[in-house]
Amino acid sequence: MRIIKLSFLFIVAVVWTASAQEAEPNNQSVFDFFGDRQSTVYRSASGKPGPKYWQNSADYKINATLNPEKDLLTGNITISYTNNSPESLEFIWLQMEQNRFTEESRGTLTTPIQGNRYTGDMDGGYKISNLVAKSGRRGDASDKHIIEDTRMQVFFKEPIEANGGTATVSMNFEYTIPTTGMDRMGQLDVEDGTIFAMAQWYPRLAVFDDVRGWNTTPYLGAGEFYLEYGDFEYNITVPYDYIVVGSGELVNSGEVLTATQQKRMQQAAKSDTTVYIITPEEVGDPAKTSVKQSGTSTWKFKIKNSRDVAFGTSKAFIWDAAKINLPNGKTAMAQSAYPKESDGETAWSRSTEYTKYSIEHYSEKWFPYPYPVAVNVAADIGGMEYPGLSFCGYKSTEKSLWGVTDHEFGHNWFPMIVGSNERLYAWMDEGFNTFINFYSSEVFNDGEYQDDLDQTRQYVNWLTSESRESIATYPDVVSTRNLGMIAYVKPAMGLLMLREYILGQERFDNAFTAYIERWAYKHPTPGDFFNTMENVAGEDLSWFWKSWFYGNGNIDLAIDGVYPYQGSYLVVLSNKGEVPMPVKMKVVYEDGSEEMINLPGEIWQRGNSWNHLISTNKEVKSITIDPDKILPDVNGSNDSWPSTIYDEK
Template sequence: MKYTLEKLSILFLSLFIVQVTVAQQVEENNQSEFGDFIYRKGNMYRSASGKPGPMYWQNRADYNIDVTLDDEEHTITGSVTIHYTNNSPEALDFVWLYLEQNRFTEDSRGTLTTPIQGNRYNGDVDGGYQLSNVSGKVGKRGDASDKYLVNDTRMQVFFDEPIPAKGGEATISMDFSYKIPEKGMDRMGRLDVEEGTIYALAQWYPRTAVFDDVKGWNTEPYLGAGEFYLEYGDFEYSVTAPSDHIVVGSGELLNPGDVMSSTMQDRMEKAMESDSTVYILTPDEVADPATRLKQDGTLTWKFKIENSRDIAFASSQAFIWDAAKIDLPSGKTILAQSVYPKESDGQEAWSRSTEYSKASIEHYSERWFEFPYPTATNVAADIGGMEYPGLNFCGYESKGESLWGVTDHEFGHNWFPMIVGSNERLYPWMDEGFNTFINHYSTKEFNNGEYPADLDHTRKYVSWFNRETREGIDTYPDVVNTSNLGMTAYMKPGMGLIMLREYILGHERFDNAFTSYIETWAFKHPQPTDFFNHIENVAGENLNWFWQNWFYGTDNIDLSLDGVYPYGGNYVLALSNRGGVPMPVLVEVTFEDGTSERFKLPVEIWQRGNQWNHLYKTDKEVKSIEIDPDKVLPDVNIGNDKWPAAIYGEE
């Protein structure tokens, strides 16, 4: 389409007259979008700079657990002793624990709040804890109390005297048993395959709730979508299983000589020095009793993991087992390993699991923070994907791109929320969204982009942003419509960090801030405001307008290039913010001689209102102008991003 100078001059004159008329009126400004929107002031526990304050504290729970797996009755029976340290400034009369196996009963809150048509979080209803010999004792010489209260998925253990503040200690112990659910809400359970049953055990022991400086006791019930918020500590645990089972768990196997044949031990030593996958137990050996250390009875597998918030394990006689070494930036080497049934075998499927696991852990360790645990284990199970410290459960039928994606995502969770210990039950975007973001770069790097990265094309999600049924990132996971959870918890916050890095702050400023956030809050409990404050302080940018509108609202991005008009040998760009989310405006100008240049207008142009004119000075003839030329923003109207608008489809 051709524009004459006369036509352009008339258009610009008309625009100028309209804008002068509007300027004579008082236009409402957008200052409220740039100011504080939630309480973000610091205190002695959490500083205004987004760091733990000078009196920051968190409590600690160390565990000793011994359990036996019965593969005929499908039960777990065992005992737990919790050494609890109260570092808070107040004495505690009781401790709250989570009993998440109680979700699998007919009258649990989770069962009663599941829709009739069901959802991903369906679970069995014939389980639940059986408890005995409950004891709570303060110090080493205090009297033991057997007083406790169980309500749904929570348990309150009382003491004869309060646990002293600032370092007081208590011991909680009990015996427990329950039936292992077949359907464990896509987080745990059991799967029958040709060679036996795969037991994926998670939320499998009584766990302490978090007592923090923000809410005190965090006792939200376990309903379904909401995940976990747990204290850090050291774990030593043992699993007694049938002798033909292979058991893998979070942390280091302490007694390989007691449970593995000499052949398996030799292969494991080779795997610890190998960059490529080494079989510990081959597909042909799975059903051969001669490969096991014992042919009958049971074996007890002992594990240990330090500074962790949780543990999980898997057990089966059907496992193929392979492994390779992981190289960490410090020079340390650890173990990547995978266990899977023959139904999952194959180079297009789980035979690449250990390769994927190694690449994922090495990438995140190099880029963000070194992986702190001695093993990274991927387990094939009837679970879409679920993460625990150093151990994943992933779909046993996954292959190729799907298997890479779920493996990489679940291992990414070791950084959020296993290292950076946020509250998943209330703020899933602080783990799912942040993890989705780091998965983007891991996928782009793996095998030089063997598989596509989801967030390369944010505008493919525009249809969701235009739905009236969309909800905000801040919607609690057990409240949000399940059709929205993928966007509110994963994709939208992930896009938010992509925009911060690729469009708003740039790589260096963002990476400095994000890495500092991880290092600062490693093995601690950050809140949303800690994240906001820390990113702003390290990056040196007021981002209230971004947090408020993207993380705490449902408005969209719609930057518009309304027109381009000649003015004194230069050009005036008429811009508007037609969405509710202000953004800097990146502009690319292409000239008739084939060259181009870019410049960026700051977000502050929108503080005074939703229209802005920019005088662009050049001695070249402009051919076209485009905003957001790399399409980083999920702008809901691509039709107003370019001038001339009719350039789409035209020569």
């Protein structure tokens, strides 16, 4: 398209835009340093753990018995706690999430009458007995404790000494296993028996950290978990014909697996394709699936440096497995346990394939997977993650099964390896995981199940809705209709923009990998993430954290006009949204050649309008902002010149 060179129009345009730019207030408040992120001895302004960073730990030994006839779990637990903090502790707090399943729990009383995803049974709750707490040099025993909703406070006769003091707490516990467990645990009846998805099944240490002290936020619903790291030994006793799969290594396979199953397991450990441990034809025949033919069996597991454990058990399981190839020549094992109802080549027969690929991809791209197994368990649960084990919907097939499997196992990186506080900052695990899921889906099986996160403009209706909330809203506070966007999609889009539009892939990957490596098996805050990304990438991103993660505004970059000037072209740009962005413009010339122009975000520091001169002796045919449509720009009609009707990608 030829431009008519009217100098009068050009002069008017230049004078008007220049005076407007001088008159409007500057945007210093948007670009000011965001948050209290200065160094302490515990956390550095560079984003690293500080020279005196400390973290407490909890090791667990648990024996539990599941009685499927009574829907009852009974057990005893011994917790060895190490206080690495610089202060002595007169008491500790434990999370008691099974107490959520009572009529009087805060979670029940704050659930809408019509219910929601986090509706659960109300006939459960812990019964605790024989509590013994010991600390100090004398080791005098105390049984003093207070149970308040989903928290337990345990007192000691002597404080746990600072800087390495230890304590032990032991108790017996039991509870009725929920059938409906808030879409995180529970029971599923199938033709060949009941599948028990067991999570939040034992008292767990709350985190004591340098940021909030004791983290005792109650378990209500959407807010997930924040736990200390430690080593686990746990034994699960079940009826003789039940199979148990769990977080960590099965250490007594010779006692609970038949000779045939052991042989198949050894074969699977060397196979890149799926091998049956229990075939569909064998399900329901204890003579082929069980070592014993009566009584009970005890399955023993271990896992190191983990924040939690979960398990699934049933006599209805088809069970298969394959080798996972990890960096540096190491291996692990992918496993799947599912009923006949979930079997099929478009369904759970591919679960182990999906699990294997997901773990291998994230291990290679971001950080090596640390656990010996990754087990996918079919259950009446949409999708829920625990270290080394996931529960996924038993009816899922094809793309939905790939998506939920990849997402739940991606959580092994966020928050199982990088141990952020899910109960407060859902975006630091759900959003980060949704982001890495996009790239795994891009490459799995040559794009068999591609993700559409990069089609960001499909979310414009939500981004402009009056009921939207910011990413920083706590998960238990946010409206359930907004949770998917603020915890998953919007933060994932933020990372996508950082990688593909703002920083570029190399700088982003360097910084994001550094964040994972620095905070592996530790407890980062949002500030630790912000500081790491800025320091490693070498970019002040306060404006982005402030506006996209903690604000509620939108992106709207615009081309207001293009004017001739002394054989060149003046492009008049404006930032009509609340989120400033660098400007990437694709210029197409009449001779067919193209040019990319990149303007930094700082053009908006002194106001929301900017003039850019394209120095060329060629005739410009068209100009487009963000030609790849990475940005969720809420008004695509002003992104290009000549102005055209916006064609959604």
